Amino acid sequence: MSDPRADARFLARNAAAVNPDGGLEERLATAAREGRRLRVKLGIDPTAPDIHLGHVVVLQKLREFQDLGHQVVLIVGDYTARVGDPSGRSATRPVLTAEEIEHNARTYQEQAGRILRDDPELLEVRRNGEWLDMPMDAFLRLARIPKVAQLLERDDFAKRYAGQRPISLLEFVYPLLQGYDSVAIRADVEIGGTDQTFNLLFGRDVQRAEGVPEQAVMTMPLLVGIDGSQKMSKSLGNQIGIGEPADEIFGRTMRIPDELTDQWASLLAIDLGDVPAGDPRSRKRALARALCDRFAGAGQGEQAQEAFDRLFRDGGVPEEIAEHALPGDPVLHLPALLAEAFGVSRSEARRAIGQGGVRINGEVANATNLDVDAKDLQDAVLRLGKRRFVRLVTPS
RNA sequence: GGGGGGAUGUCCGAGUGGUUAAAGGAGACGGGCUGUAAACCCGUUGGCUCUGCCUACGCAGGUUCGAAUCCUGCUCCCCCCA
Numbered sequence: 001m002s003d004p005r006a007d008a009r010f011l012a013r014n015a016a017a018v019n020p021d022g023g024l025e026e027r028l029a030t031a032a033r034e035g036r037r038l039r040v041k042l043g044i045d046p047t048a049p050d051i052h053l054g055h056v057v058v059l060q061k062l063r064e065f066q067d068l069g070h071q072v073v074l075i076v077g078d079y080t081a082r083v084g085d086p087s088g089r090s091a092t093r094p095v096l097t098a099e100e101i102e103h104n105a106r107t108y109q110e111q112a113g114r115i116l117r118d119d120p121e122l123l124e125v126r127r128n129g130e131w132l133d134m135p136m137d138a139f140l141r142l143a144r145i146p147k148v149a150q151l152l153e154r155d156d157f158a159k160r161y162a163g164q165r166p167i168s169l170l171e172f173v174y175p176l177l178q179g180y181d182s183v184a185i186r187a188d189v190e191i192g193g194t195d196q197t198f199n200l201l202f203g204r205d206v207q208r209a210e211g212v213p214e215q216a217v218m219t220m221p222l223l224v225g226i227d228g229s230q231k232m233s234k235s236l237g238n239q240i241g242i243g244e245p246a247d248e249i250f251g252r253t254m255r256i257p258d259e260l261t262d263q264w265a266s267l268l269a270i271d272l273g274d275v276p277a278g279d280p281r282s283r284k285r286a287l288a289r290a291l292c293d294r295f296a297g298a299g300q301g302e303q304a305q306e307a308f309d310r311l312f313r314d315g316g317v318p319e320e321i322a323e324h325a326l327p328g329d330p331v332l333h334l335p336a337l338l339a340e341a342f343g344v345s346r347s348e349a350r351r352a353i354g355q356g357g358v359r360i361n362g363e364v365a366n367a368t369n370l371d372v373d374a375k376d377l378q379d380a381v382l383r384l385g386k387r388r389f390v391r392l393v394t395p396s
Numbered sequence: 397g398g399g400g401g402g403a404u405g406u407c408c409g410a411g412u413g414g415u416u417a418a419a420g421g422a423g424a425c426g427g428g429c430u431g432u433a434a435a436c437c438c439g440u441u442g443g444c445u446c447u448g449c450c451u452a453c454g455c456a457g458g459u460u461c462g463a464a465u466c467c468u469g470c471u472c473c474c475c476c477c478a
Contacts, residue, residue, distance in 0.1 A: 166474060227423090228433090237424090251432065258433050281431050312432055333445090348425080351440055357426040385426065 004028035007068055011061070014266045016194045016221045019201060023216035027188045031070070037121070038070040041187035041215070043128075043178055044112075046081050047096060049104035051111040052239035053291075054193075054223040054232035057267045059115040061191050061220055064269070066122045073185050074112065076105040079129035080177055111242060114295070124185075131184040132177055145209045146176050146202070154198040175199045179206030187215045194219045195231075223267055228257035246296035247318065250304035251387065253288035261287055270294075317381050318389055325395040326377060334358070334370045341382060341390045352384055359383040 008018075008025035018024045031038045042062055051059070062072045078101050096104070109125060116123055151172050152161055160167050175198065182190060182203035190200045197219050204214040222231040225238025232239045240252045256264065258280040265272050265283075270290045275283045289301030296304070310316045324341040326332075338349035338358065350370070352358050358365040360372075361380050382390045 255432055258431095261433090280433075284431085284433075308432085344425095345443070347443060347446090348441085350446080352426060355426040355439065386432065 002032060002068060004032055011064055012218065014220070014269070015061070016219045017197070019217045024189065024218060027216045031188065038065065038188040039073050039186055040065045040070055041073050041075060041182060041185060041190040042192070043075045043077055043181060044108055046076050046078060046101045046104040046108060048234055049107035050234060050241050050243065051108065052232055052234065052241045053268060054225070054239065056115060056242060057220050057223050058191055058193065059112055060269050061218070063115055063117065065189070066117045071121065072116060072123050073187065074109070074123070074125045075181050075185065076125065076127045078102070078105060078127045079132040080174065114242065126185060128177070128181050128184070132180065142176055142180060142206070145206055146172070151175070175202040176206065179203035182215055183207050183210045183212055186212060188213070189216045189218060191218050191220065193222050195222060221267060223264065224260055226252050226256045228260060240291070242295040246292040246300035246304040247307055249292050249296060250288045250301070250308050253291055254284060254308065256284070258284065321381065321389045321391045323393045324390045326374065326392045330374050331371050332374050332377060334365060334372055338382070338384060342384050342388055357385050
């Protein structure tokens with residue numbers, strides 16, 4: 001039926017690396033020979049439930065495995081999340097409660113379901129608390145596996161160690177726990193971002209020590225966020241969530257640097273088809289449309305693009321604008337109104353007004369007179385900066 | 397157990413008694429140009445009832461006309477030696 005070599009080549013086409021060389025093809029061939037599905041593992045962190053395009057890169061890859069008949073195993077890191085991960089040094093990361101973790105995990109699962117096939121043959125979801133909540137002696141047995149020198153080879157650790165910056169024992173233990181996940185579920189393949197390379201490869205060591213076959217490891221390049229420099233992440237605010245409205249997806253995609261367009265298309269498995277390479281703007285628009293169609297629904301791309309053009313090319317206003325109830329007073333203090341309507345501080349609002357960044361029905365707001373007659377604001381469209389709009393309505 | 401270093405605005409990071417809402421940078425935001433790209437230019441960037449007022453330099457107290465800067469206690473963090 002399927003050809004392991006061709007499948008491996010297809011799957012690896014946009015990957016950063018496959019380890020060991022030829023490992024994926026070997027696993028595919030083994031599975032074919034034994035007439036079974038591969039178990040393809042992805043560990044997910046239930047501290048940040050909202051899926052953005054960065055997650056999609058990996059999920060899309062899993063979907064490709066599913067389409068070839070293989071089984072995806074999502075591992076919710078509920079146990080590890082409860083302990084908290086101090087890496088990255090984001091200081092006061094709160095340790096989540098079991099309820100929060102569970103809620104996040106469900107949200108994640110639900111969103112991932114929009115990319116993955118939700119067929120029990122093809123998708124299994126597990127919690128690592130199922131096996132990590134082990135007795136001390138079992139843990140200590142595992143603790144023999146990693147060698148300190150080996151852990152210190154991990155780039156992140158090596159740098160911090162050299163720079164005399166802290167590394168907690170807990171961080172040292174994480175790769176071991178993740179690796180044990182691979183043992184527990186008998187992973188054939190594990191997927192992750194390139195930042196996970198060490199951990200994924202370490203899973204092989206744990207598997208070997210535990211006497212189970214070693215997984216192949218496929219790492220995907222990290223998707224660069226819309227700021228064009230750092231990896232996409234919610235905490236950096238440079239993400240596009242898959243649950244966002246089409247207009248938002250379209251607009252934010254149009255903001256990425258041109259150089260990112262092809263990389264995004266490749267990692268997100270979007271075919272830009274015949275859009276000429278010499279026309280970066282059209283390529284980006286095609287990408288934006290495709291993303292809208294995929295995550296907001298078929299046909300959304302076309303619509304979002306029209307709205308976008310109306311707004312930014314023709315200088316109009318969006319069709320759908322959030323509404324904000326006008327307070328009843330006869331005279332309104334503009335900074336206060338802006339603050340409420342857009343969720344900024346009054347000082348911020350004042351600055352924006354002073355800089356000509358606020359428009360009422362297209363007219364730049366007067367910076368010297370901040371008090372406005374309420375009747376001049378009836379059903380007015382208030383605009384802050386280039387892309388924030390609100391329609392003022394009278395509460396009935 | 398011993399010794400040393402540190403905690404400043406969104407982040408990084410200057411500042412060791414007064415002109416400090418606190419240098420500089422990053423980020424962000426507003427404006428210009430434009431393709432909501434890049435590059436570039438200008439401006440802003442604690443809050444507010446805004447020509448002024450309030451709150452701020454880990455926490456609490458003290459010295460002083462005056463403290464982020466000095467003293468005391470506390471909390472937290474890091475490094476080194478053992």
